[in-house]
Amino acid sequence: MKKLKLLWLLLLLSIVVKAHVTLDNPSGGENVNPGDIIVIEWHVTQTHPQNNWDLYYSTDGGKSWLDLAVDLSISQMSYAWTTPDIETAQAKIKIVMDNVGTNYEDASGVFGIGTGVITAIDENHLSNPVNVFPNPFSFEAKFQVQLNSLSDISLQIFNQTGRQVYNALFYEQDQGMTSLRWQPAALPSGIYYYKIDTESKSISGKIILNR
CATH class of the missing domain: 2.60.40.10 (Immunoglobulins)
Incomplete structure (x- = not known):
């Protein structure tokens, strides 16, 4: 016992x-x-x-x-x-x-x-990737995402060390093409990574800041 x-x-x-x-x-x-x-x-x-x-x-x-x-x-x-x-x-x-x-x-x-079908976040393997422009950019980057229904959207930006440098939540975005904007105020030039989450999908990719 x-x-x-x-x-x-x-x-x-x-x-x-x-x-x-x-x-x-x-x-x-x-x-x-x-x-x-x-x-x-x-x-x-x-x-x-x-x-x-x-x-x-x-x-x-x-x-x-x-x-x-x-x-x-x-x-x-x-x-x-x-x-x-x-x-x-x-x-x-x-x-x-x-x-x-x-x-x-x-x-x-x-x-x-590296074992087969891609299921995690990878913009090159998504049927509906985000449209990012300009890329590279110097002042403002614009992210366009197609929404199938009303949805909240979050945008996260990470630097090359993996540290989050930006996080924003956009509530109740209408169905259709939605645009998100990012203006890094004091960040240095370099490679950054974005992650966009909607209520139905996640999208990630690389963006270059060139001041």
Whole structure:
């Protein structure tokens, strides 16, 4: 009986350890090409005195983990990751809440890199990609998205390190062609990555700022 109680306690503790942060994307089951962009997203379900966030990836279903991005700011809840030049059907992502005390974590299900049909966000494989112009741009970039119905839209921009530099939500955009605008005020020239989410699809791609 004591052994059974101990097993239940260990199970409960393991659930609690993984319950304070939730990895939202990727969820598992996706297939991407090497060089594609995956916007990793997570949210806090219970706050703690926290140091930072750490991200890891696995190519063997979680048996071993490699650094993806460590010591991310506490306020950061997403990261744009360019998938490495590998082939695996057992890729996973893990987010770790690095706390002053006990750390907490959550991990994705397995997904594929370079293994077949593309299902994750990759503008070259979408039937309805976003129209971005001008690209490169120097002052303002315009994103045109075709909506099949009334929808909220979010636009996120990431720099080459994966850090989010812009995030905006546009409520109740009408059916048809919708235009979103981005004017980076003080960002340096370089390559940036965008992610557009509607209620029915996600679109991502690359944009170049050339001042």
